[in-house]
Amino acid sequence: MSNQLDMLDNMVSHGLADSARRTPEGIRELIASVRQAPIFPDVTDDDAEMLAREIEERIGVSMGLGSLVVAADDFEPWLENVRAEIEGGSDPWYYWSRYKKLLFKNKLPQDVIYGTDQVTDTILGRLGNPRDNRSWDRKGMVVGHVQSGKTANYTGLVCKAADAGYRLIIVIAGIHNNLRNQTQGRIDEGFIGRDTGRLAQVGTREKPKLIGVAEFDDRFTPVSLTNTIRDFNKSTATSNTSQIASYAVPVVLVIKKNTHTLRNLTEWLREHSANHSSEMVDQPMLLIDDEADNASINVKYGKSEVSRINGQIRELLGLFRRSCYVGYTATPFANIFIDPEQDEAMEEEDLFPRDFIIGLDAPNNYFGPRKVFLDGMPDDEEPYYLRNITDNEDVLPIKHGKDDELVAIPESMIEALRTFLVARTIRDLRGQADQHASMLVNASRFTRMQGLIRNRLQEVLDTIRDSIRINASLGERGLLDPEIAALRKTWADEFHDEWPDWNEIQSRLLQSTGGAKVVEVNSRVNDLDYSAAGDRGLTVIAVGGFSLSRGLTLEGLTVSYFLRNSMMYDTLMQMGRWFGYRGGYEKLCRIWMPPQAIGWYAHIAEATEELHEELRRMQRDRATPLQFGLAVRSHPSSLLVTARNKLGSGEKHVKIGLSNGYVETHKLNNDEEVLESNRNAARNFLIALHEEGYEPSKTKCQGGYLLEDVGVAHIDEFLIRFRNARESVGTTIPPLRDYIGQRAHDELDKWDVFIASVSEKQETSDLLGWPIGPAKRSIGVERLEDGILSISGRRARVASRGVEKIGVAAEDAARAEAEFTASHNLEGSRDVNFPDHIYRRARRKPLLVLFLISVRLPEKVETPGKYVGLLPNEPVVAFGISFPVSSRPDDKVEYVMNTTMLRELFGDEDLDEDAEMEDV
Incomplete structure (x- = not known):
């Protein structure tokens, strides 16, 4: 059924390129017309109406083109001249064309795709011309919003840079393994076209598994010196030098922002240049610094002292005659231009975005800080999405030690869990059973305490699930079970207007929540793996700390429980994993946090x-x-x-x-x-x-x-x-x-x-x-x-x-x-x-x-x-x-x-x- 709906969606979406048909009536007429084909025997009228509403929401989404602040210098625009050469070639915009098709396939709204196309052109046009053999270096910054699509933006930029002639592309993807691995997966899907960490059985041989953009065209595969399992390694990179050869295809690395990794890469580049001429460092290089405010900042203030990672990034850039540095961030207050000792020193900072700063506009369906914290309510009225945590101090105080015990969790955390289980069930009833649903619990910076929270949450989940298994099918009599009654109260308090029939929810609870699990995500353990899901989306409660605070995307995040005491701007905003896109379930989202933290946000x-x-x-x-x-x-x-x-x-x-x-x-x-x-x-x-x-x-x-x-x-x-x-x-x-x-x-x-x-x-x-x-x-x-x-x-x-x-x-x-x-x-x-x-x-x-x-x-x-x-x-x-x-x-x-x-x-x-x- 889902395959038929996806096919119908694709055909209708392409048919809606004619803007005259992009009305509620036009959408439904087109769906009815396409449904007459014999390849859609199982699509019901209800399915067709659900699809019509989804398409209505999608095509109503738009994205502005952002803002551009540039240096007053003698930069020579080059993109339009090179564009003519690219478009006159045999494979015009090869990498971008594949990626654009993938975005359409993934049902990104058309206007957002067109907006991304224009914005990435703007960014590319401010980079150095890769066909100019003179020495040059360019530095810029892209300021986006937390969880608003920065990865999609710089993946598009990578594709276009490769098309324009950049032959070495380095993405620095945060300071944690799980974020680096996740980013590698996104680059695999959107640029490389291969699962770099997995082989597929083809007949009697194992070959790289084709994914993402390779569905449209699998020629000209970029060489990746990293994969979804392993960060950069000298020996692995050296073994791939024969693939690099003439640089006919681009070389890409996704590395962790780590001093050891940066040192290894810099040393390997020096050794490779010494042993195999200087071809690699002579190639035009693009370095994308994701989460550029984190660890890249020069945070030491002696005249010649710089932080280690800041210095290593500068050293890496210094190896190349032609290089571009583009920092991506959502928290510009904390960025590299904030605090040199003297005003005039700001421009002299080696990572200062002296050439350009681009502000990205979030699409109008972005579930962001304004919608959550600022819009729509009088100051003293309780916000729609937010719930206060005021009951934690006796069992889980904000200020606790790493060796403290945890015998119970706050009632508010249990209520958040109930809310998540009911929301998951409503999402299933809405036809989203094949989509992931996640709950975030960020309540301690200590990994030991995170493990204890995970255990206590698992105990509560087991108790609730046992009651569901035994009594949820008993209808009215099932409400005699206190756990079923508590779930019903949660539904009445939170979601009555979203799904008015409790009986339908109760009868679906077991099917929807039976596979729910609590996992730990931190530097000690990472049990979060969305790829392990089958036809049914995962239902997961992720407990963590700093690892959940930067860059890591929790798929289908619906309920968040945040109990932290940091007031530092960059930390707070990056902890906002609950921002993003919530198609079809935005009104089901809830966020628990202390009242003071709400004000800070x-x-x-x-x-x-x-x-x-x-x-x-x-x-x-x-x-x-x-x-x-x-x-x-x-x-x-x-x-x-x-x-x-x-x-x-x-x-x-x-x-x-x-x-x-x-x-x-x-x-x-x-x-x-x-x-x-x-x-x-x-x-x-x-x-x-x-x-x-x-x-x-x-x-x-x-x-x-x-x-x-x-x-x-x-x-x-x-x-x-x-x-x-x-x-x-x-x-x-x-x-x-x-x-x-x-x-x-x-x-x-x-x-x-x-x-x-x-x-x-x-x-x-x-x-x-x-x-x-x-x-x-x-x-x-x-x-x-x-x-x-x-x-x-x-x-x-x-x-x-x-x-x-x-x-x-x-x-x-x-x-x-x-x-x-x-x-x-x-x-x-x-x-x-x-x-x-x-x-x-x-x-x-x-x-x-x-x-x-x-x-x-x-x-x-x-x-x-x-x-x-x-x-x-x-x-x-x-x-x-x-x-x-x-x-x-x-x-x-x-x-x-x-x-x-x-x-x-x-x-x-x-x-x-x-x-x-x-x-x-």
């Missing part, structure tokens, strides 16, 4: 989105990669990344620009004396403004009071009096005052002040002398006992969305919104969620927002009585500042931090592969 999502907007703007303004690098480094949100890169002993001096920045007191000192002092600071501030004629009745507006053209002296006086918590790093008072003071007589002399006040229907407070309705905000319990009020919730923001639009002229706001919708292809869309940063760029005066906050505990906190007594009795004062674009954006102010403070605030970093091995 939302903040990082907004900051990263700002950088993509910055790339678009810089393309329009014809800015250079160096200017983008400076913008990244001076962004307030880069403060933590920069400080992390500088970790060591003693004080760290970090320079940050506040131009076009927003900062707020998302953490407050919970000492009553400090809180009262801050109330007095706000009270005196408002009294002074009242004496200048600002009154509540004259300044009332939607959401509070807007006071225009307030003198900077009042702002400075308030900041002097406000006692900031050191945990609220961005609002450290001395740097703020320094920045304002430098501009107090020109661009920051007059301010807008907004006093936030919620609906008059709610109780108001005269605590500050004005009738103010305090905003209600949840406080993370993790820091309460440390004396910190840490704003939690979906965005970890004091401000509500849209606050930075306040004070922006209507015509300026409309212009910013129009630019945003145009750059995101959202013209005509309803209910566009405009991010605050677009208004900040349009702002002409700075904005100080004053908040009065009534704090509360998050919902569903275990043992709330333990924390209630720690909450302040009166509302507390917080503030935020939105700075407009400065005429001197490169002028920075200095923040002073120390290692102890950073570790107290944000926890220890996750371990690398070697460190994790030590914890076994």
Whole structure:
């Protein structure tokens, strides 16, 4: 049946090339017409309707062409001239044509394939011309999104580079074996056409197994010096030198980002060049650095010191007369251009993308940070996909040791498991039984603890499955079993609208979940193997740590359970394995994490989105990669990344620009004396403004009071009096005052002040002398006992969305919104969620927002009585500042931090592969 549906899908999809037929009615008419052929006897009307809906979803998916920032140099465009030669040959674009056919076969939306074609042309056109025999080197970066298709993009680039004449292609694929193996498999499928780790029996002989693109044409097979089982090895490579011969076909390597591997490869290239002339290093070489922010960064700051891997990549590039380095990343805050000691040193960094930076647009069906953390809900409402973990501390605290025992797992983890089993069953009922379904559990950095979690989860799964096996077939009587009843409650709470008939789910539970298994994925063991599945997709719960954090794709990821304490931007975003594409089951996805982590992710999502907007703007303004690098480094949100890169002993001096920045007191000192002092600071501030004629009745507006053209002296006086918590790093008072003071007589002399006040229907407070309705905000319990009020919730923001639009002229706001919708292809869309940063760029005066906050505990906190007594009795004062674009954006102010403070605030970093091995 599946073969018939696949064939029908392929025929209909090709028939839909005529855009006039790409309507709901046209799709169904074409399916009905093609179904009349006798080769589809088993396709039912229900199957045809399901296929029609799937095609509707697929052809509705589009992808923008991204943004391009290039150096102002004398680069000579070459691709169009070479294109004529390629297209005039006997096999035009041979490798790309095969790969494009594979993408169509894999049902990638047509518009996404066409978008990928155009974007990879753009990237290729900025590389060096492989037919130019003069010496050259080029360096660039491609900024994508986590789990959004970067591998597919650079596989397409590899194909096109090979067609254009590149003869040595090296892909550096992360720091773990499982990621390298996975990437090798993708290159095997999309470029080589052979399973490099497996032979097939052909008659009496074993031959390489043909896969992927070889289905369309298996000539001109590239030589691979690595395979899906083994990384680069000198002896294996030497044994293949006869295949390399005249370089008639490209040579490809997929290697781990490891000092041993890089050293071996560099030594082999030197030896090979010495023993067999210099042909290989004379070939044009393309090096693709996947996850370029991880381990490639120069993280040591002596004048001549560089990190080992950074130096080895530079050494490798230095062997070639003609080379290109392209770093792919989704976390640009942490990248190689972030933190040389001096601004002018940035361009001199050997891996700095001095020639080009390209920002990839994610297709509009991408299940990404904006959809998960930012879109569609009021700030205090529980997000659709997210669930809070508040019950772990007694059994699995976030801060635990490698030798701790684990006698039980949190109830929230068990509920996540139930949710996964029900979601798997609904997916099967929807016809997705042949697709993989995965659950991720990332709750410890220690491999020993990961093994214990795996064991406890397996015990719970066995108990649930025994009940399903015995009682699920009993209908209504089966609900007398507590496990079946609990599954039904999970369905009622989570998925009633997605599949309204519980009886169908209950009767299918055994078939859908009987093969479910819990596996461990880390440096010690990797039991995850999707290739082992037969006709039925795997149902797998993957337990791991850092190995699950970078690059590794969990097929059909549906439910995630994340319990970590890292606040480092790159680590957090890369841990987001739950981002990606969820065709046909997006509404079944759920993510469990602590409330504080939800806020961290939302903040990082907004900051990263700002950088993509910055790339678009810089393309329009014809800015250079160096200017983008400076913008990244001076962004307030880069403060933590920069400080992390500088970790060591003693004080760290970090320079940050506040131009076009927003900062707020998302953490407050919970000492009553400090809180009262801050109330007095706000009270005196408002009294002074009242004496200048600002009154509540004259300044009332939607959401509070807007006071225009307030003198900077009042702002400075308030900041002097406000006692900031050191945990609220961005609002450290001395740097703020320094920045304002430098501009107090020109661009920051007059301010807008907004006093936030919620609906008059709610109780108001005269605590500050004005009738103010305090905003209600949840406080993370993790820091309460440390004396910190840490704003939690979906965005970890004091401000509500849209606050930075306040004070922006209507015509300026409309212009910013129009630019945003145009750059995101959202013209005509309803209910566009405009991010605050677009208004900040349009702002002409700075904005100080004053908040009065009534704090509360998050919902569903275990043992709330333990924390209630720690909450302040009166509302507390917080503030935020939105700075407009400065005429001197490169002028920075200095923040002073120390290692102890950073570790107290944000926890220890996750371990690398070697460190994790030590914890076994």
